Amino acid sequence: MARFVLALDQGTTSSRSILFRKNGRIAGVAQREFPQLFPSPGHVEHDPEAIWQSQIRTARAAIKKAKATAADINAIGITNQRETVVLWDADTGKPIDNAYVWQSRITAAQCERLKRKGHEDMVRSKTGLVIDPYFSATKIRALLDKHKLRAAARRGKILAGTIDTFLLYRLTGGAVHATDYSNASRTLLFDIHKLDWDQELLDLFGVPRAMLPEVRDSSGVFGHSDKKLLGAELPIAGVAGDQQAATFGQGCFREGMVKNTYGTGCFLLMNTGERAVESKHGLLTTIGWGIDGKITYCLEGSIFVGGAAVQWLRDGLGILKSSSEVEKLAAKVDDAGGVYFVPAFVGLGTPHWDPYARGAIFGLERGTTRAHIARATVESLAYQTSDVVTAMLQDASLKLKELRVDGGATVNDSLMQFQSDLLGVRVKRPVVSETTALGAAYLAGLGTGFWKSTKDVTDNWALDREFTSSLKPAKRKKLLAGWNRAVERVQGWAE
Numbered sequence: 250m251a252r253f254v255l256a257l258d259q260g261t262t263s264s265r266s267i268l269f270r271k272n273g274r275i276a277g278v279a280q281r282e283f284p285q286l287f288p289s290p291g292h293v294e295h296d297p298e299a300i301w302q303s304q305i306r307t308a309r310a311a312i313k314k315a316k317a318t319a320a321d322i323n324a325i326g327i328t329n330q331r332e333t334v335v336l337w338d339a340d341t342g343k344p345i346d347n348a349y350v351w352q353s354r355i356t357a358a359q360c361e362r363l364k365r366k367g368h369e370d371m372v373r374s375k376t377g378l379v380i381d382p383y384f385s386a387t388k389i390r391a392l393l394d395k396h397k398l399r400a401a402a403r404r405g406k407i408l409a410g411t412i413d414t415f416l417l418y419r420l421t422g423g424a425v426h427a428t429d430y431s432n433a434s435r436t437l438l439f440d441i442h443k444l445d446w447d448q449e450l451l452d453l454f455g456v457p458r459a460m461l462p463e464v465r466d467s468s469g470v471f472g473h474s475d476k477k478l479l480g481a482e483l484p485i486a487g488v489a490g491d492q493q494a495a496t497f498g499q500g501c502f503r504e505g506m507v508k509n510t511y512g513t514g515c516f517l518l519m520n521t522g523e524r525a526v527e528s529k530h531g532l533l534t535t536i537g538w539g540i541d542g543k544i545t546y547c548l549e550g551s552i553f554v555g556g557a558a559v560q561w562l563r564d565g566l567g568i569l570k571s572s573s574e575v576e577k578l579a580a581k582v583d584d585a586g587g588v589y590f591v592p593a594f595v596g597l598g599t600p601h602w603d604p605y606a607r608g609a610i611f612g613l614e615r616g617t618t619r620a621h622i623a624r625a626t627v628e629s630l631a632y633q634t635s636d637v638v639t640a641m642l643q644d645a646s647l648k649l650k651e652l653r654v655d656g657g658a659t660v661n662d663s664l665m666q667f668q669s670d671l672l673g674v675r676v677k678r679p680v681v682s683e684t685t686a687l688g689a690a691y692l693a694g695l696g697t698g699f700w701k702s703t704k705d706v707t708d709n710w711a712l713d714r715e716f717t718s719s720l721k722p723a724k725r726k727k728l729l730a731g732w733n734r735a736v737e738r739v740q741g742w743a744e
């Protein structure tokens with residue numbers, strides 16, 4: 250009897266593979282970073298072969314760590330960095346260029362033109378998204394233009410996909426060109442109400458339909474992995490974008506349930522059930538998942554730079570040797586001493602949507618130390634999250650009761666405490682913080698019958714620690730006022 254489900258978690262900075270047991274606990278994990286390429290200012294690329302190699306190697310390593318073989322694996326789930334696109338040759342499977350990564354601002358001018366022509370309302374009402382370089386469509390167009398491949402794409406000779414689609418294509422030896430609703434809903438090309446690629450959008454962004462994948466449920470068998478890869482043909486039975494997968498892995502199945510993931514960026518999603526709620530405050534309406542043809546919608550706040558700001562302290566400023574050192578450094582001071590760090594390295598997402606914002610540190614004085622800057626960096630994750638929560642509550646006219654959290658930066662207790670302080674709500678951290686991978690595993694295992702229903706997911710969820718706040722409202726107000734002044738000043742900075 251197969252004991253495990255294998256999740257492939259292809260993230261922005263690393264590829265991870267995790268084997269999960271039926272109780273939702275980890276049996277084996279392996280992780281590999283791969284290079285981030287910055288060919289020009291504001292532009293980010295990944296080598297698709299590096300993505301593929303790191304993913305397949307970690308899959309093999311995770312199986313080994315669990316002392317398992319392919320025979321012990323019931324199904325594979327894929328979850329991925331979203332919006333990032335790859336174009337490849339339909340005959341050879343060879344990428345025609347590097348992947349253009351979600352963080353890239355390379356299509357800012359293209360977006361600006363579309364906005365000036367007044368397309369924003371139409372795009373929003375169909376896709377739930379805003380016109381921003383973040384999403385896939387303008388990146389596909391940029392790649393097609395660069396390589397003059399539109400005619401070939403129209404003939405189906407060139408295929409496009411987000412990373413889930415690329416991995417699925419490779420895993421199945423080129424047999425399957427598909428994606429799931431959650432990933433399709435991030436492209437700017439998919440009508441989230443009619444559940445199909447939309448001709449008006451395809452025309453607007455100059456993307457031929459023939460190059461796009463078939464869109465399917467997030468749970469259910471997409472195809473089988475080539476026997477040569479992992480030693481057996483295994484069903485690939487779950488696919489979802491990383492943030493939607495985390496929402497699923499956190500068991501946010503009821504309307505109004507919210508999770509926030511603190512990884513490279515921070516992404517807060519609220520389940521809104523069968524309703525696609527349109528935001529008036531800069532949130533995105535997006536598909537959480539589709540199961541048995543039934544769609545669950547979410548409202549989303551996207552923060553582009555979260556834990557990546559801590560990485561910048563390590564790699565850019567060189568004041569840390571590892572991300573986790575930030576805790577010790579920040580603990581040397583009682584507070585940030587009036588220092589605010591707005592890490593708008595690649596512009597601002599929710600609620601500002603300003604691709605021209607850039608990062609800045611405010612409030613520096615003679616007495617400011619590295620410790621204050623470290624503290625302000627950690628706090629920036631919580632402040633940005635607080636802005637998203639404020640926008641979400643205005644849209645959904647709900648009261649937030651609790652926030653479920655996950656992701657690499659949630660090991661940081663003082664960040665979690667500060668988050669609870671700023672929001673004035675309970676912050677709940679589960680035992681398994683790898684909820685992105687876990688969500689992909691659940692989608693796959695539900696697709697094959699390894700798990701019976703979402704009740705299994707709910708039953709497996711276990712609390713590690715809860716953070717509550719006793720901060721005085723006046724103090725909270727003062728902190729937020731400083732942050733708001735800082736955020737105002739970074740906007741529209743870049744040319």
Ligand SMILES: Nc1ncnc2c1ncn2[C@@H]1O[C@H](COP(=O)(O)OP(=O)(O)OP(=O)(O)O)[C@@H](O)[C@H]1O
Pocket residue numbers: 259260261262263264330511512513514555556557558559560572573574575576627656657658659660661664
């Ligand atoms: N103790 C810590 N305090 C604050 N941030 C931390 C701490 N430890 C790790 N981080 C941050 O957490 C992030 C890694 O989290 P995680 O592994 O969840 O990222 P991720 O978003 O899954 O990555 P990817 O985008 O590749 O999927 C890094 O940006 C890192 O700087």
Ligand SMILES: [Mg+2]
Pocket residue numbers: 258260261491512685
């Ligand atoms: Mg991740």
